[in-house]
Amino acid sequence: xxxxxxxxxxxxxxxxxxxxxxxxxxxxxxxxxxxxxxxxxxxxxxxxxxxxxxxxxxxxxxxxxxxxxxxxxxxxxxxxxxxxxxxxxxxxxxxxxxxxxxxxxxxxxxxxxxxxxxxxxxxxxxxxxxxxxxxxxxxxxxxxxxxxxxxxxxxxxxxxxxxxxxxxxxxxxxxxxxxxxxxxxxxxxxxxxxxxxxxxxxxxxxxxxxxxxxxxxxxxxxxxxxxxxxxxxxxxxxxxxxxxxxxxxxxxxxxxxxxxxxxxxxxxxx
Amino acid sequence: xxxxxxxxxxxxxxxxxxxxxxxxxxxxxxxxxxxxxxxxxxxxxxxxxxxxxxxxxxxxxxxxxxxxxxxxxxxxxxxxxxxxxxxxxxxxxxxxxxxxxxxxxxxxxxxxxxxxxxxxxxxxxxxxxxxxxxxxxxxxxxxxxxxxxxxxxxxxxxxxxxxxxxxxxxxxxxxxxxxxxxxxxxxxxxxxxxxxxxxxxxxxxxxxxxxxxxxxxxxxxxxxxxxxxxxxxxxxxxxxxxxxxxxxxxxxxxxxxxxxxxxxxxxxxxxxxxxxxxxxxxxxxxxxxxxxxxxxxxxxxxxxxxxxxxxxxxxxxxxxxxxxxxxxxxxxxxxxxxxxxxxxxxxxxxxxxxxxxxxxxxxxxxxxxxxxxxxxxxxxxxxxxxxxxxxxxxxxxxxxxxxxxxxxxxxxxxxxxxxx
Ligand code: SF4
Numbered sequence: 001x002x003x004x005x006x007x008x009x010x011x012x013x014x015x016x017x018x019x020x021x022x023x024x025x026x027x028x029x030x031x032x033x034x035x036x037x038x039x040x041x042x043x044x045x046x047x048x049x050x051x052x053x054x055x056x057x058x059x060x061x062x063x064x065x066x067x068x069x070x071x072x073x074x075x076x077x078x079x080x081x082x083x084x085x086x087x088x089x090x091x092x093x094x095x096x097x098x099x100x101x102x103x104x105x106x107x108x109x110x111x112x113x114x115x116x117x118x119x120x121x122x123x124x125x126x127x128x129x130x131x132x133x134x135x136x137x138x139x140x141x142x143x144x145x146x147x148x149x150x151x152x153x154x155x156x157x158x159x160x161x162x163x164x165x166x167x168x169x170x171x172x173x174x175x176x177x178x179x180x181x182x183x184x185x186x187x188x189x190x191x192x193x194x195x196x197x198x199x200x201x202x203x204x205x206x207x208x209x210x211x212x213x214x215x216x217x218x219x220x221x222x223x224x225x226x227x228x229x230x231x232x233x234x235x236x237x238x239x240x241x242x243x244x245x246x247x248x249x250x251x252x253x254x255x256x257x258x259x260x261x262x263x264x265x266x267x268x269x270x
Numbered sequence: 271x272x273x274x275x276x277x278x279x280x281x282x283x284x285x286x287x288x289x290x291x292x293x294x295x296x297x298x299x300x301x302x303x304x305x306x307x308x309x310x311x312x313x314x315x316x317x318x319x320x321x322x323x324x325x326x327x328x329x330x331x332x333x334x335x336x337x338x339x340x341x342x343x344x345x346x347x348x349x350x351x352x353x354x355x356x357x358x359x360x361x362x363x364x365x366x367x368x369x370x371x372x373x374x375x376x377x378x379x380x381x382x383x384x385x386x387x388x389x390x391x392x393x394x395x396x397x398x399x400x401x402x403x404x405x406x407x408x409x410x411x412x413x414x415x416x417x418x419x420x421x422x423x424x425x426x427x428x429x430x431x432x433x434x435x436x437x438x439x440x441x442x443x444x445x446x447x448x449x450x451x452x453x454x455x456x457x458x459x460x461x462x463x464x465x466x467x468x469x470x471x472x473x474x475x476x477x478x479x480x481x482x483x484x485x486x487x488x489x490x491x492x493x494x495x496x497x498x499x500x501x502x503x504x505x506x507x508x509x510x511x512x513x514x515x516x517x518x519x520x521x522x523x524x525x526x527x528x529x530x531x532x533x534x535x536x537x538x539x540x541x542x543x544x545x546x547x548x549x550x551x552x553x554x555x556x557x558x559x560x561x562x563x564x565x566x567x568x569x570x571x572x573x574x575x576x577x578x579x580x581x582x583x584x585x586x587x588x589x590x591x592x593x594x595x596x597x598x599x600x601x602x603x604x605x606x607x608x609x610x611x612x613x614x615x616x617x618x619x620x621x622x623x624x625x626x627x628x629x630x631x632x633x634x635x636x637x638x639x640x641x642x643x644x645x646x647x648x649x650x651x652x653x654x655x656x657x658x659x660x661x662x663x664x665x666x667x668x669x670x671x672x673x674x675x676x677x678x679x680x681x682x683x684x685x686x687x688x689x690x
Contacts, residue, residue, distance in 0.1 A: 069669070081676060082669050082673035083669065083673075084669065084676070084677075085673060085676045108666075119680065120673075120676070120677045121648070121677070122642070122648065122649070122650075122677075123650075123670075123673055123674075124651075125666060125669065125670060
């Protein structure tokens with residue numbers, strides 16, 4: 001590990017992720033903690049956990065940059081980038097462009113297109129409703145009366161293909177209750193919920209080039225990747241740390257900006 | 271930590287703007303209360319010239335809608351209209367205005383008014399949408415007054431003679447009702463004069479907007495939405511023309527001195543769609559903080575009426591109303607946007623997909639994707655609404671816009687895979 005080190009903190013709606021890279025850009029460690037209601041506190045906890053995992057000291061860290069929805073509320077951070085930039089940058093650490101990043105998080109999904117030179121060319125975010133996000137899966141787990149952590153195992157038992165037709169989460173909840181009354185199996189409905197997430201996400205934007213899947217939902221619900229692969233008809237690459245990819249990306253951005261004294265781009269100061 | 275200046279340079283002519291806007295509201299209100307002149311409500315794209323020629327005091331409810339939105343009173347009033355059966359999915363100008371009437375709550379209270387002024391007649395043109403007609407008919411029923419107007423063509427490719435003739439005939443048919451309510455005959459010379467003033471106002475407004483073509487831009491979209499007040503509600507009056515001469519001189523000075531509306535301009539953006547009235551200041555601050563000028567918009571240019579010609583009043587009014595962007599089909603709209611992008615040397619285009627106004631939302635039939643292809647420019651669509659802030663997410667808009675500007679920063683090619 002060559003100092004100075006660079007830390008990235010990705011403050012998401014459910015979890016705060018952190019990543020540490022060294023002066024050569026090598027990834028040293030990552031950490032994930034619950035965000036809760038205290039964004040600044042969560043970022044402190046994630047950073048402390050990160051240092052302990054890497055066996056590094058605070059004064060070895062040259063710069064801390066933030067990303068994610070809480071990026072402007074992290075006193076630790078010297079500058080920030082949007083999660084769009086960070087996810088693209090993070091994915092590019094593993095795969096070169098042209099590529100499409102499909103990020104599925106707790107509250108949002110995004111599709112980011114990157115060209116052959118590694119430049120971001122467009123993005124789409126879906127936050128008008130919970131469809132196609134982790135919140136939707138939580139709601140479905142509630143309807144099926146299983147903890148969210150058991151949804152993947154339940155879906156593995158699926159035998160029948162069921163299509164959920166509703167667009168909004170509330171309507172889908174009602175639809176699922178109706179199907180349960182009709183005697184449909186929870187396992188089949190669990191798999192249908194995953195299929196619905198994939199369908200909503202792919203309706204957002206056309207995917208081009210290599211496909212990289214990231215985000216907490218991708219990390220914890222492997223069936224999403226399976227169904228994505230089937231729907232797209234080609235390989236879906238999952239990087240080593242799909243959930244922490246934004247934190248990796250923003251740590252890399254901090255490193256690329258160079259010296260810790262580098263002035264933050266206008267308007268990005270938290 | 272850098273602390274960028276995040277506001278636009280103020281305009282000295284704004285004081286005059288406030289005066290003439292206030293005089294307008296007070297004037298219409300007095301006419302309505304004291305019956306000193308007939309009062310009409312009119313859609314923002316006309317045909318106001320007929321009303322002016324007949325001596326009407328004219329009130330523009332879309333402007334009232336914008337004031338309700340900008341003051342955020344809209345979010346308090348809309349609910350009453352929803353409860354009356356006007357859906358949250360239709361024009362939030364309409365719902366916030368009808369709610370304002372029902373609750374007797376209006377930002378016009380600063381001019382001593384408790385409601386928008388009662389009209390003797392309402393005059394619409396559906397070239398922009400059907401909503402205006404339904405909106406006016408609510409008041410027609412409330413006040414038992416005539417609601418008349420032009421049922422226009424929409425989605426027009428090229429404006430044909432037959433289109434123009436049909437609108438002229440409808441305008442001619444309106445005249446007897448407008449005369450009866452006004453209690454006077456339409457005078458040809460007064461109509462010509464009214465069209466001449468509208469034309470002059472429109473030309474001056476176009477020149478004002480053109481100062482944003484300079485680098486740096488002398489005016490931004492956010493300032494433009496405020497400065498365009500007279501082009502909407504005082505078009506056809508001497509006051510509007512005088513004001514725009516003053517504003518134009520001030521902006522031309524800026525251009526001459528190489529001064530921009532923003533302290534620093536790294537990027538130039540075109541805005542398509544409605545303003546998000548309740549977030550105008552926040553968005554202006556966000557863009558200023560990113561050193562990005564929103565230099566031109568479809569919206570502010572909608573009050574440029576190229577075709578008006580005092581020598582040919584009704585046909586030119588008809589043609590002007592038909593040639594407007596909002597009344598056109600995708601093909602001419604795309605040509606228009608491409609022209610604007612070139613004229614204003616734009617780096618990227620933002621489409622505001624306004625939940626309750628499909629008529630002013632141009633991201634729903636593949637336009638952003640086509641523009642990206644033909645112009646090779648970055649485009650972004652953000653979700654929001656003109657007045658209904660429940661449809662707008664601060665955080666989502668901010669991330670989208672900041673992310674878009676990061677994209678424009680045109681980062682150098684990234685380093686190859688490090689952890690593969
Ligand atoms: S054009 Fe849109 S905002 Fe204007 S009145 Fe019609 S529906 Fe409302």
